[in-house]
Amino acid sequence: MRDHLPPKIFNRLEEAGSLAERSGVSAFAVGGLVRDLLLRHKNLDVDIAVEGDGMAFAHLLADHYKGGLKTFERFATAFVVYPDGFKLDVASARRENYAHPTALPTVASSSIKEDLYRRDFTINALAIHLNGNHFGELIDFYGGRSDLNKKTIRVLHDRSFVDDPTRVFRALRFAQRFGFRIENNTLRLLKETAADELIHRLSGPRLRNEVMLLLSEKNPLRAVRQMARLELLRFLHSSLKLTPYIDALCAKIQHAIAWWNQRFPDRPLDQALVYFMALVEGLSGSAVDATLKRLTIPNRQASQVRMVRSGLSSALRGLSKSRRSKPSEAYRLLAALPDEGFILLVAKARSPKVKRSLTTHLTRCQHVKPSLTGSDLKAMGLKPGPLYKKILDRLLDARLNGEVKTDADERDLVKKIATL
Ligand code: ATP
Ligand code: MG
Numbered sequence: 274m275r276d277h278l279p280p281k282i283f284n285r286l287e288e289a290g291s292l293a294e295r296s297g298v299s300a301f302a303v304g305g306l307v308r309d310l311l312l313r314h315k316n317l318d319v320d321i322a323v324e325g326d327g328m329a330f331a332h333l334l335a336d337h338y339k340g341g342l343k344t345f346e347r348f349a350t351a352f353v354v355y356p357d358g359f360k361l362d363v364a365s366a367r368r369e370n371y372a373h374p375t376a377l378p379t380v381a382s383s384s385i386k387e388d389l390y391r392r393d394f395t396i397n398a399l400a401i402h403l404n405g406n407h408f409g410e411l412i413d414f415y416g417g418r419s420d421l422n423k424k425t426i427r428v429l430h431d432r433s434f435v436d437d438p439t440r441v442f443r444a445l446r447f448a449q450r451f452g453f454r455i456e457n458n459t460l461r462l463l464k465e466t467a468a469d470e471l472i473h474r475l476s477g478p479r480l481r482n483e484v485m486l487l488l489s490e491k492n493p494l495r496a497v498r499q500m501a502r503l504e505l506l507r508f509l510h511s512s513l514k515l516t517p518y519i520d521a522l523c524a525k526i527q528h529a530i531a532w533w534n535q536r537f538p539d540r541p542l543d544q545a546l547v548y549f550m551a552l553v554e555g556l557s558g559s560a561v562d563a564t565l566k567r568l569t570i571p572n573r574q575a576s577q578v579r580m581v582r583s584g585l586s587s588a589l590r591g592l593s594k595s596r597r598s599k600p601s602e603a604y605r606l607l608a609a610l611p612d613e614g615f616i617l618l619v620a621k622a623r624s625p626k627v628k629r630s631l632t633t634h635l636t637r638c639q640h641v642k643p644s645l646t647g648s649d650l651k652a653m654g655l656k657p658g659p660l661y662k663k664i665l666d667r668l669l670d671a672r673l674n675g676e677v678k679t680d681a682d683e684r685d686l687v688k689k690i691a692t693l
Pocket of ligand 1 (some may be wrong): 304318443
């Protein structure tokens, strides 16, 4: 552990373990951190499960570090925020009961063994004991370590997907991320759950969360193909299909995103949204609306999806017109697109001419600004009003097209426009 965790996290786990020992409870690191430690993947999310009163332990921990604490008593979970901003989740070990499939579970306190049994897959059901003498011991009741070695995704029991169908998407997500196989029985159960239409019962936010997380994985095309093969796309919309065209588009998006991230590391993209836009490309407008509604996609993103849908083809047409178009025309077509729409456009663009305009736009045009501002116009004696925007837009166009080069050129142009 010491070798593969950042020292700060290692020390805090060790300290949490000795605090647990002194206060008579057992504390365990659980979940993704343990899995990723064994896989040597970076993971800085620390989840601690406590056998005994987890909330009292969270209070102790927060007091000890003079940190902040937020508790969710109903779920027996809390998070502790250390003075330096480091966060740690604490939960009482618990057993979950599902009143009916897809219901949120009721919770009862339990042993770590039961706590691990309610988890999604064996590889996520590992724990590391943190208490004093036991510090660092791997707790592996369900064969998680062997499945990690075998690169296998396996549920802990046959009702797992019925209890919580979001696990269908989680299985694909972990398989994608680690290059693991979904084990045969698990795959059979997954298909049964899909065939039983249980996924329809998931709420919009839960389904959206899973789909978007899947699309946020690095190079998610393989997972999207698996969704298509397992006939899961229909849960987003009955007519959603992965056509060869969309498959190829997703592959190009993969490249376009890699290019973007290399070029603009400080301007992160909503990758999931780009793939989502590509997936719904073949749907009618009303089917897109229905999909956005089913997934309760937030308004801002939903309007971006609609806007890109309507703006993209006119941008493509405009950019590929045969006559030499002015840089300002391309700018106007592209400036309105969000970055995610821009990526989709890059992926869709086939002609070299369009590709060139897109690169010029990004590398040059986006940074061009007129040198005069509103206050300069005021100083020139112009009355503030709608005319300002018109003038500044014209100045920008002229700059983009190289028609003005200096401050004085701009002033001349302003005079011309203002006296028209
Ligand atoms: P990631 O690296 O994507 O965060 P993770 O394994 O940490 O992966 P989380 O969603 O953060 O996944 O959940 C933390 C842990 O909680 C999981 O490892 C798993 O043990 C458990 N868990 C989360 N969601 C579910 C679920 N739907 N059903 C069962 N167990 C779950
Ligand atoms: Mg996590």
